[in-house]
Amino acid sequence: MSYDLVIKNGTLVTASSTYKADIGIKNGRIIAIAEKLECDKIVDATDRLVTPGAIDTHVHLEMPIGKYTSTDDFYTGTKAAAFGGTTTIIDFVEAGENQTLVDALEERKSKAESRSIIDFGLHMTIMPHDIKKLNQVQAAFDAGCKSFKIYMAYGNKLNDGEILLAFEAIGEAGGLPIVHAENWDAITTLIDKNIKEGNTGPEWHTKSRPAILEAEAVGRVIDLATYAGVPVHIFHISCPEAIERVKNARIQGHYVTAETCPQYLCLTDEVFEAEGVEGALPICSPPIRGIVDQLELWEYLSSESFHTISSDHCPFTLKEKEAGMEAFNKVPGGVPSIEMRFSSIYSRGVRDGFITVNQWVDLCCTTPAWLFGLESKGDIQVGKDADLVVFNPSKEVELSRESLHEEAGWTPYKDQKITGWPEVTISRGEIIVENGKCLAEKGRGQFI
Numbered sequence: 001m002s003y004d005l006v007i008k009n010g011t012l013v014t015a016s017s018t019y020k021a022d023i024g025i026k027n028g029r030i031i032a033i034a035e036k037l038e039c040d041k042i043v044d045a046t047d048r049l050v051t052p053g054a055i056d057t058h059v060h061l062e063m064p065i066g067k068y069t070s071t072d073d074f075y076t077g078t079k080a081a082a083f084g085g086t087t088t089i090i091d092f093v094e095a096g097e098n099q100t101l102v103d104a105l106e107e108r109k110s111k112a113e114s115r116s117i118i119d120f121g122l123h124m125t126i127m128p129h130d131i132k133k134l135n136q137v138q139a140a141f142d143a144g145c146k147s148f149k150i151y152m153a154y155g156n157k158l159n160d161g162e163i164l165l166a167f168e169a170i171g172e173a174g175g176l177p178i179v180h181a182e183n184w185d186a187i188t189t190l191i192d193k194n195i196k197e198g199n200t201g202p203e204w205h206t207k208s209r210p211a212i213l214e215a216e217a218v219g220r221v222i223d224l225a226t227y228a229g230v231p232v233h234i235f236h237i238s239c240p241e242a243i244e245r246v247k248n249a250r251i252q253g254h255y256v257t258a259e260t261c262p263q264y265l266c267l268t269d270e271v272f273e274a275e276g277v278e279g280a281l282p283i284c285s286p287p288i289r290g291i292v293d294q295l296e297l298w299e300y301l302s303s304e305s306f307h308t309i310s311s312d313h314c315p316f317t318l319k320e321k322e323a324g325m326e327a328f329n330k331v332p333g334g335v336p337s338i339e340m341r342f343s344s345i346y347s348r349g350v351r352d353g354f355i356t357v358n359q360w361v362d363l364c365c366t367t368p369a370w371l372f373g374l375e376s377k378g379d380i381q382v383g384k385d386a387d388l389v390v391f392n393p394s395k396e397v398e399l400s401r402e403s404l405h406e407e408a409g410w411t412p413y414k415d416q417k418i419t420g421w422p423e424v425t426i427s428r429g430e431i432i433v434e435n436g437k438c439l440a441e442k443g444r445g446q447f448i
């Protein structure tokens with residue numbers, strides 16, 4: 001058999017096994033997994049792990065929020081993702097008030113297609129003004145949006161009745177609802193109260209969003225989904241109280257899945273103690289909590305209560321963060337994690353002994369692909385897309401503005417040392433990053 005590319009002598013890691021083999025690639029797909037494959041073009045993976053390309057199912061690139069737009073566009077964001085071993089992202093589309101869901105999808109899709117260097121999908125956000133368009137959900141699903149985002153917070157928040165209507169429409173179309181769950185009424189009351197009392201520093205961001213109010217919303221939305229008879233995926237769980245609700249619902253047989261993010265696993269609320277704007281940079285929602293919460297989240301990962309780890313990459317520049325310094329609720333929320341996600345979970349999760357190497361691949365690659373219907377992605381199998389990462393498990397990287405390729409110009413993980421980093425990232429058989437160089441052409445990414 002002839003191949004376009006062979007990855008030789010690597011240790012293959014999938015969600016279920018770890019073994020030595022070569023991988024033969026032709027026309028962008030894996031066509032052989034065996035010993036001693038030969039080819040003119042070889043990637044030598046001796047002493048390296050070979051994993052499926054990582055999949056980040058929660059990113060916000062060039063996303064307009066109020067007067068700002070998140071800093072990475074579909075080019076810089078997907079390039080940073082590729083440096084970190086990510087070969088597929090799922091971003092979002094939001095329809096204008098007088099726009100159809102399908103028109104909005106086409107517009108966002110063509111923007112991403114012209115810039116993205118890796119493959120991408122899009123979740124459709126159901127905004128309050130989309131409730132009158134729920135009869136369009138099926139058309140959006142048929143056009144390629146398989147998952148629908150619902151906010152229980154911010155200006156995009158749906159009330160419980162609207163959530164129920166949205167769930168029914170999404171369920172009928174065969175889609176998956178995904179939810180940002182926080183008790184917004186109680187949180188905004190606490191924010192107002194704390195600010196009125198002069199408590200404006202960044203540490204009050206976390207104190208205004210207590211864990212119990214995240215857990216309450218998670219529990220409520222699971223009940224609404226159960227009543228509507230639809231599955232539900234909960235985004236960015238930041239605390240044990242919330243994941244406990246998911247765990248209990250699953251024990252009762254409800255179809256609920258859960259995500260957490262690197263910011264809840266690699267940072268603690270100590271970040272807010274930094275002087276000046278440094279202390280305000282890591283503001284994101286749900287908030288970064290204490291060390292006990294963080295360690296408990298790792299325990300829940302170890303016992304497989306979580307299903308995916310995504311980045312929720314949504315940074316703003318230092319200047320934009322600084323403009324909101326008068327009070328924590330004026331600082332645009334969001335942190336950059338798109339590049340360090342895969343490696344940090346290896347370093348902090350696998351090397352520190354919280355999860356196995358196979359759980360790492362499962363959480364960052366395989367279950368995300370399965371959950372969002374990316375059938376050709378997320379695993380090392382004959383017939384799958386040749387989306388692969390050659391990963392050096394002992395390479396040490398110090399995270400900094402300089403070592404990362406994101407546009408934000410800052411990172412909340414500054415000075416953190418990570419052991420394990422991708423050396424080669426391959427997307428559909430094409431080497432897109434090799435030894436610190438991006439080789440991919442802008443716009444090569446495809447909508448999936």
Ligand SMILES: [Zn+2]
Nearest residue numbers: 058060312314
């Ligand atoms: Zn998000």
